[in-house]
Amino acid sequence: MTNPQKPTVSELEILHVLWERGPSTVREVHETISAKKPLGYTTVLKLLQIMTSKGLVKRDEQERAHVYEAWQPAEKTKRQIAADMLQRVFDGSASELMLHALAERRSSKQEIAELRRLLDEYERKQR
Amino acid sequence: MTNPQKPTVSELEILHVLWERGPSTVREVHETISAKKPLGYTTVLKLLQIMTSKGLVKRDEQERAHVYEAWQPAEKTKRQIAADMLQRVFDGSASELMLHALAERRSSKQEIAELRRLLDEYERKQR
DNA sequence: TTGACATTACGAAATCCTTCGTAGTAACCT
DNA sequence: AGGTTACTACGAAGGATTTCGTAATGTCAA
Numbered sequence: 505m506t507n508p509q510k511p512t513v514s515e516l517e518i519l520h521v522l523w524e525r526g527p528s529t530v531r532e533v534h535e536t537i538s539a540k541k542p543l544g545y546t547t548v549l550k551l552l553q554i555m556t557s558k559g560l561v562k563r564d565e566q567e568r569a570h571v572y573e574a575w576q577p578a579e580k581t582k583r584q585i586a587a588d589m590l591q592r593v594f595d596g597s598a599s600e601l602m603l604h605a606l607a608e609r610r611s612s613k614q615e616i617a618e619l620r621r622l623l624d625e626y627e628r629k630q631r
Numbered sequence: 632m633t634n635p636q637k638p639t640v641s642e643l644e645i646l647h648v649l650w651e652r653g654p655s656t657v658r659e660v661h662e663t664i665s666a667k668k669p670l671g672y673t674t675v676l677k678l679l680q681i682m683t684s685k686g687l688v689k690r691d692e693q694e695r696a697h698v699y700e701a702w703q704p705a706e707k708t709k710r711q712i713a714a715d716m717l718q719r720v721f722d723g724s725a726s727e728l729m730l731h732a733l734a735e736r737r738s739s740k741q742e743i744a745e746l747r748r749l750l751d752e753y754e755r756k757q758r
Numbered sequence: 759t760t761g762a763c764a765t766t767a768c769g770a771a772a773t774c775c776t777t778c779g780t781a782g783t784a785a786c787c788t
Numbered sequence: 789a790g791g792t793t794a795c796t797a798c799g800a801a802g803g804a805t806t807t808c809g810t811a812a813t814g815t816c817a818a
Binding site: 512514543544546547550551568 | 774775776777778779780784785
């Protein structure tokens with residue numbers, strides 16, 4: 505499979521674990537997730553199997569306990585999700601997106617500064 | 632119904648129309664959407680009925696052709712969607728969200744300027 | 759009034775998502 | 789070898805989503 509697909513909510517949760525931990529077994533993913541919420545072992549297994557067939561993860565079957573790894577780097581997937589929502593919800597307006605993202609919460613001075621820095625950098629690369 | 636729920640992808644599409652047009656009949660919504668993609672009349676009707684029971688829209692049954700209206704203003708719903716994704720995908724980091732949203736496309740000078748203006752304004756209101 | 763037409767109500771199929779139970783299989787220990 | 793444990797594979801239930809067809813009902817003109 506070379507075609508990445510859009511992950512569902514549950515799949516995204518698993519991808520988060522794989523991005524954080526790197527290649528992991530079902531047991532490891534399950535332990536990480538079930539620390540936060542109850543979820544059956546075979547549920548995680550099944551999800552990883554589905555994700556394998558969708559091309560969202562790759563599976564190393566060398567060892568008895570298969571090792572799963574996210575197919576796409578976190579950056580790429582997150583970018584796709586952000587772009588998709590930008591289009592679907594905000595008609596492609598980044599300003600609107602940021603306005604709403606900021607409105608719902610309290611951003612620290614540091615974060616605002618970071619956002620400014622990102623804008624500078626973006627503009628510099630643009631030309 | 633006073634509890635708003637999270638709209639699905641199709642429901643969001645309909646909300647877009649209602650936000651743009653204001654209160655509309657099934658026929659009007661259907662015409663607007665089917666200008667872009669084929670979709671049966673009763674499909675739109677059914678969706679609006681479901682959305683009514685979910686509390687996403689309100690229905691005025693005065694006239695024979697019922698008139699539907701978005702329950703929540705666009706701003707509020709968009710804010711919720713943005714906040715939800717911010718949390719789920721970007722662990723609450725607005726910078727990360729914007730970074731990825733910008734990365735996938737070309738933003739005009741005007742848009743960058745607008746983003747800076749928003750940051751200024753946000754900071755001003757904060758203190 | 760009756761036929762044509764617009765509209766709503768309802769049911770249901772097809773697909774996807776999420777979750778888990780059961781069965782099979784391999785490995786390991788005594 | 790036999791029993792226990794750790795895995796994977798598979799099927800399937802239950803719910804949500806999306807889509808549409810058909811039936812029922814109201815409206816209006818001839």
